[in-house]
Amino acid sequence: MSRLQTALTAQLGCRHPIVQTAMGWVADAKLVSATSNAGGFGFLAAAVMSTATLEAEIGKIRASTDTPFGVNFHMFQPNAAEVIDCVIAHRDRIRAVSYGRGPDAKTIRRFKDAGVLCMPTVGALKHARKAVELGADIITVQGAEGGGHTGSVPTTLLLPQVLDAVKVPVVAAGGFHSGRGLAAALAFGAAGIAMGTRFLMTAESPVPRATLQRYLDVKEPASIRASTALDGLPQRMIDNAFLLKLERGGLLSRLQVALHSAWLWRRQTGMSIGHMAQTFFSALRQGDSAIQTMMAANAPVIIQRAMVDGLPDEGVLPSGQVAALLDSLPSVAELIAAIIAEAEMCLLQLPSMTIAPSKLFSKIA
Numbered sequence: 621m622s623r624l625q626t627a628l629t630a631q632l633g634c635r636h637p638i639v640q641t642a643m644g645w646v647a648d649a650k651l652v653s654a655t656s657n658a659g660g661f662g663f664l665a666a667a668v669m670s671t672a673t674l675e676a677e678i679g680k681i682r683a684s685t686d687t688p689f690g691v692n693f694h695m696f697q698p699n700a701a702e703v704i705d706c707v708i709a710h711r712d713r714i715r716a717v718s719y720g721r722g723p724d725a726k727t728i729r730r731f732k733d734a735g736v737l738c739m740p741t742v743g744a745l746k747h748a749r750k751a752v753e754l755g756a757d758i759i760t761v762q763g764a765e766g767g768g769h770t771g772s773v774p775t776t777l778l779l780p781q782v783l784d785a786v787k788v789p790v791v792a793a794g795g796f797h798s799g800r801g802l803a804a805a806l807a808f809g810a811a812g813i814a815m816g817t818r819f820l821m822t823a824e825s826p827v828p829r830a831t832l833q834r835y836l837d838v839k840e841p842a843s844i845r846a847s848t849a850l851d852g853l854p855q856r857m858i859d860n861a862f863l864l865k866l867e868r869g870g871l872l873s874r875l876q877v878a879l880h881s882a883w884l885w886r887r888q889t890g891m892s893i894g895h896m897a898q899t900f901f902s903a904l905r906q907g908d909s910a911i912q913t914m915m916a917a918n919a920p921v922i923i924q925r926a927m928v929d930g931l932p933d934e935g936v937l938p939s940g941q942v943a944a945l946l947d948s949l950p951s952v953a954e955l956i957a958a959i960i961a962e963a964e965m966c967l968l969q970l971p972s973m974t975i976a977p978s979k980l981f982s983k984i985a
């Protein structure tokens with residue numbers, strides 16, 4: 621069996637151990653279909669979709685590929701219950717769900733009973749343990765260098781930590797873009813890699829060209845920083861004037877931006893005041909601060925300015941640090957083929973492993 625056939629390809633039913641992760645307003649039907657047709661496994665970013673849009677996007681994927689695909693969502697979105705029903709209704713094709721702050725054990729049971737694999741993304745060891753306890757089938761480990769909301773532990777440290785702690789297959793994310801990276805992840809013991817930013821920077825990406833140019837122009841990994849200024853949680857973004865303005869604004873200015881965003885988001889999603897209040901108190905109960913909870917609507921509203929409207933100076937640009945290494949927009953098929961070819965070459969050049977890396981030293985009592 622090829623070393624590129626792993627527990628991930630077996631469980632997800634894809635040809636290559638490469639996952640295209642969900643990215644709000646980026647991972648649409650076209651990107652997911654292109655990934656799945658090229659042998660990878662694509663996740664549709666449903667966390668920012670209305671139920672009608674989700675149904676339409678699923679319809680488009682069903683029409684353009686025969687391969688299985690995944691859906692990403694989170695429990696705080698206004699239509700979470702409908703998204704869950706929709707995924708289960710399409711269980712003949714939806715092979716997995718991904719999520720961050722995810723569903724409870726009962727909902728996870730529902731997915732599993734329907735044959736839908738649960739594949740949360742975690743940014744810390746304790747979250748990986750908790751996710752497995754709740755029933756996760758596969759864990760995606762996202763190191764600090766990854767795009768969007770992210771933790772503080774780099775991939776090279778978090779990946780072995782989680783691999784040593786859980787028994788389910790683990791997928792490595794955060795900073796991957798090449799066959800060398802895939803080979804390295806497999807050498808760590810991962811079952812494959814998951815990439816966000818690399819897929820954002822492809823020919824099939826729906827992101828307007830003016831915004832994509834900012835991703836192509838950034839050359840310094842340090843200028844793709846994690847900041848809490850957007851929604852109170854660390855989120856990695858390319859430095860721009862808008863982000864700096866958000867960061868420099870005092871509490872009052874942040875509150876003003878947050879209230880404006882909340883109002884626009886409510887209008888866009890049709891969320892009732894009651895549901896908004898319920899979401900607010902539920903987030904407070906989960907331990908978020910009041911200001912962080914109020915800022916939650918900033919992310920969707922301000923991200924859309926750049927990623928959908930094509931106005932990179934009026935919004936923020938969520939990105940992994942890996943964007944600083946990328947200077948091309950290949951097609952998804954070219955990208956996946958190149959990664960697989962390079963990984964095969966790297967693996968051929970490596971001598972076969974004779975010792976489990978974690979057993980190099982015995983523990984000192």
Ligand SMILES: Cc1cc2nc3c(=O)[nH]c(=O)nc-3n(C[C@H](O)[C@H](O)[C@H](O)COP(=O)(O)O)c2cc1C
Nearest residue numbers: 641642643644766767768794795815816817938940
């Ligand atoms: C523009 C953008 C939007 C994202 N949106 C989501 C999202 O909606 N849901 C989610 O679970 N993760 C989201 N993420 C995180 C990615 O799914 C993925 O875990 C991360 O990009 C991996 O790191 P990489 O960019 O270094 O490959 C987003 C990332 C980016 C860059």
